[in-house]
Amino acid sequence: MEWIELTVSTTSIASDLISETLIAEGATGTMVEDRADVPDPSKPNGYWEIIDPAMIDNMPEDVRVHAWFEPGAGFPDKLSALKARYQSLLESSPGFDVGTLEITLQNVADTDWNEVWKRFYKPFHAGERLVVKPTWEPYTPSETDLVIEMDPGMAFGSGTHETTGMCLALLEKVVTPGCHVIDVGTGSGILAIGAALLGAESVLAIDIDPNAVKVARENIAHNRLSGRIDVREGNLLDEQATTCDICVANIIADVIIGFASPLKAHIHPGGYFICSGIIRQREEEVLHALENAGYTIMETVHRGEWTAFLSRRPSEG
Secondary structure: OEEEEEEEEEOOOOHHHHHHHHHHOOOOEEEEEOHHHOOOOOOOOEOOEOEOHHHHHOOOOOEEEEEEEOOOOOHHHHHHHHHHHHHHHHHHOOOOOOOOOOEEEEEEEOOOHHHHHHHHOOOEEOOOOEEEEOOOOOOOOOOOOEEEEOOOOOEOOOOOOHHHHHHHHHHHHHOOOOOEEEEEOOOOOHHHHHHHHOOOOEEEEEEOOHHHHHHHHHHHHHOOOOOOEEEEEOOHHHOOOOOEEEEEEEOOHHHHHHHHHHHHHHEEEEEEEEEEEEEHHHHHHHHHHHHHOOOEEEEEEEEOOEEEEEEEOOOOO
């Protein structure tokens, strides 16, 4: 069976009204596509929140309300009623901008229309060995591939964002069999999964957000790594006895600057600190914070507007 997807071009302020009219005329569901619902990726507004810019790049300039109708003899009448409603709305000058209210139609297969976006995501190499694969995509790994199954979404941590990819690539350089890793602000758990696949004996994935902890546990279980990755809700700086050989933090500049120094107590002498989520404008500030805390910068990586550092705690001090 095919469905009829009807899309209305409108504005943020009018989107709820348009959605209500579509439901009233028999739509089985609606979805609002609005750039205003996606935070500016260059200005993260939460400690662990960074938005994948690809989500915004693929969105239309105007607001679009999508609705799905069962095809049949009654649909032309519903379409005529909607057109009459919208023409009346345009003529009534309701006191706010409703947009063009242009209607477009297309037939879509009998599927979950909320997952149409899946066709844009394919397996890709995040480093030399680590491959990020959506769960629905087939992939035949090479002998050296280490496959992370991770479904993309709007939130940071699917592997598609530059900062995630840089952290995974840097983990490839320093993770050795038997080492211990801490993933601070784990989010989806993707970096913890990558570290475990690379050979880490144990990984602590910690986040202050209970929702992130829930998602991380689910992703880690799906990748069959629950036995090697401990997921906790909380602040690493409160975990006094927790130490590691490698700490990775894909957060934002302000947080990295604030805990660069106290974090040293959680990294063994000679251990590594990988940090990213740093917009280029803040790169020098983070660099100075790391150096002032006593880290040696081993490598600086850039992708797009983002920076990642691989640094090392001195063997003494």
